[in-house]
Amino acid sequence: MEDSRNKRRAERIRAEIDIVRILADLGYDVRGGSQGQETQFSCDLHGDGKDMKPSARVYPVSNSWYCWACGKARDAVETIREKMGVGFGEALSWIEKQYGLPPMPWEPSDHKTTLSEELVARIDVAKTFNDDIRAFDSMMDSIVIDKMLPLDSCLSFWEARDKLVRFVTDEEVSETIARGTLLRLRDRILDTIKESVRA
Numbered sequence: 001m002e003d004s005r006n007k008r009r010a011e012r013i014r015a016e017i018d019i020v021r022i023l024a025d026l027g028y029d030v031r032g033g034s035q036g037q038e039t040q041f042s043c044d045l046h047g048d049g050k051d052m053k054p055s056a057r058v059y060p061v062s063n064s065w066y067c068w069a070c071g072k073a074r075d076a077v078e079t080i081r082e083k084m085g086v087g088f089g090e091a092l093s094w095i096e097k098q099y100g101l102p103p104m105p106w107e108p109s110d111h112k113t114t115l116s117e118e119l120v121a122r123i124d125v126a127k128t129f130n131d132d133i134r135a136f137d138s139m140m141d142s143i144v145i146d147k148m149l150p151l152d153s154c155l156s157f158w159e160a161r162d163k164l165v166r167f168v169t170d171e172e173v174s175e176t177i178a179r180g181t182l183l184r185l186r187d188r189i190l191d192t193i194k195e196s197v198r199a
Helices: 004-016 019-025 076-084 088-098 115-125 129-145 151-169 175-198
Strands: 039-041 056-059 064-067 072-074
Touching (some): 004 088, 019 056, 019 076, 072 076, 076 088, 129 151, 151 175
Antiparallel strands (some): 039 056, 056 064, 064 072
16 A cells, blocks of 8 residues: 555656656657657567557656557556566655655655554464564565665664564574564554654
8 A cells, every 4th residue: 555655756756757758768769759749659568578569659648658468558657667677665766866856745644554554563463473573574674665764773673573583483582472572663663663754
């Protein structure tokens, strides 16, 4: 699920960055698509990547394009996701950096329900310590990918997780105690994210 900040980032990209420019920068032959003119071009996102007959058409008015061979419409974000094989947040960051968009300001509603909060909720209903660890790892992966915390903070939380796993493996701590500790670590991570948003 996209958080509200990422939705706003995507909307800004759609409003401010011309799809024709992005396609041209990616090497697609869309020269005739400027000034609001539609043009057909070859799409390399289906089959073997060789489109002998131009099967795609760019629509500058809607800032999107459609490929009949793929059967799919794409905007700038989806184009970068597929072309570069990256996730939603990474595509947003790449476009913002490539086209000089300033960072999107944070708003209080941005962290109402984030992907990481949905993932950490799974820890509470997990049946075993290993389930808890898998849910924790998913949460941390999301935090790292979305750059919700500085890397040094993420590394310290990963280190705490690794120590806890080692203590359970070496039977120095019971799984019950370890699960409680992991929940407290999760809460500390969420508090750190909220503090970084306020700063």
